[in-house]
Amino acid sequence: xxxxxxxxxxxxxxxxxxxxxxxxxxxxxxxxxxxxxxxxxxxxxxxxxxxxxxxxxxxxxxxxxxxxxxxxxxxxxxxxxxxxxxxxxxxxxxxxxxxxxxxxxxxxxxxxxxxxxxxxxxxxxxxxxxxxxxxxxxxxxxxxxxxxxxxxxxxxxxxxxxxxxxxxxxxxxxxxxxxxxxxxxxxxxxxxxxxxxxxxxxxxxxxxxxxxxxxxxxxxxxxxxxxxxxxxxxxxxxxxxxxxxxxxxxxxxxxxxxxxxxxxxxxxxxxxxxxxxxxx
Numbered sequence: 001x002x003x004x005x006x007x008x009x010x011x012x013x014x015x016x017x018x019x020x021x022x023x024x025x026x027x028x029x030x031x032x033x034x035x036x037x038x039x040x041x042x043x044x045x046x047x048x049x050x051x052x053x054x055x056x057x058x059x060x061x062x063x064x065x066x067x068x069x070x071x072x073x074x075x076x077x078x079x080x081x082x083x084x085x086x087x088x089x090x091x092x093x094x095x096x097x098x099x100x101x102x103x104x105x106x107x108x109x110x111x112x113x114x115x116x117x118x119x120x121x122x123x124x125x126x127x128x129x130x131x132x133x134x135x136x137x138x139x140x141x142x143x144x145x146x147x148x149x150x151x152x153x154x155x156x157x158x159x160x161x162x163x164x165x166x167x168x169x170x171x172x173x174x175x176x177x178x179x180x181x182x183x184x185x186x187x188x189x190x191x192x193x194x195x196x197x198x199x200x201x202x203x204x205x206x207x208x209x210x211x212x213x214x215x216x217x218x219x220x221x222x223x224x225x226x227x228x229x230x231x232x233x234x235x236x237x238x239x240x241x242x243x244x245x246x247x248x249x250x251x252x253x254x255x256x257x258x259x260x261x262x263x264x265x266x267x268x269x270x271x272x273x274x275x276x277x278x279x280x
Contacts, residue, residue: 024170029174032167044184046187047187053091054088062088095130098132103135105118106135120136123147125157128190136162143162144160147167148169176201186218189220206278210280211278213275218261
């Protein structure tokens with residue numbers, strides 16, 4: 001008797017085909033849902049920000065190397081690398097701030113709830129994402145989530161993501177869903193197109209009340225965000241309402257961001273107050 005033919009759900013060629021795209025999308029919804037439930041993950045504090053920022057020591061090392069390269073070959077390529085390295089060192093304090101804020105929030109959650117209640121969540125990559133996961137790992141027993149995305153320019157998750165909470169997505173939109181579904185507070189550090197995309201999609205969901213309740217959205221780095229975003233101009237042109245300016249909370253202080261987030265979460269959890277935790 002010959003072997004039975006391969007079952008469809010074991011047929012890798014089919015599962016990776018165009019016809020099976022809906023199945024792959026469903027897998028990126030159901031598998032994280034199952035794993036979050038198994039790990040008792042219900043609430044997250046999400047960190048967004050540039051993958052290009054680095055820790056101060058790494059930025060300094062990069063600058064020293066760029067300076068040496070420029071001395072040996074002072075061409076336009078070396079000059080561009082020197083400029084990029086100089087900027088990276090100037091912005092490296094954001095890495096330090098993200099790491100410290102994540103550490104404080106993790107320690108607060110573990111102490112307040114005698115265990116895990118709010119998990120730090122990032123995109124799992126380098127830069128600000130790494131800083132957030134690293135900050136959570138700085139706390140004894142600290143855990144954090146990494147929602148990675150398969151991209152040609154990034155190589156896997158950073159080493160500070162908790163292994164059982166490490167994910168790799170193919171589709172941006174399924175990844176975004178899992179960023180926001182359990183999210184109870186959001187901290188956005190300076191970043192590029194991806195960060196802006198995540199910021200504005202979140203603000204759209206809050207503005208249109210697809211996310212119900214108030215979602216604290218901290219914009220960390222006033223100088224950066226004031227120069228990159230001109231929300232007041234949007235109010236002036238009538239494309240957003242004046243009250244939409246209150247959807248974000250700008251700050252330059254780790255202590256201020258920590259106090260703002262923890263105060264909101266504590267108040268929202270109190271059944272005696274009208275404030276409720278956000279939910280998608």
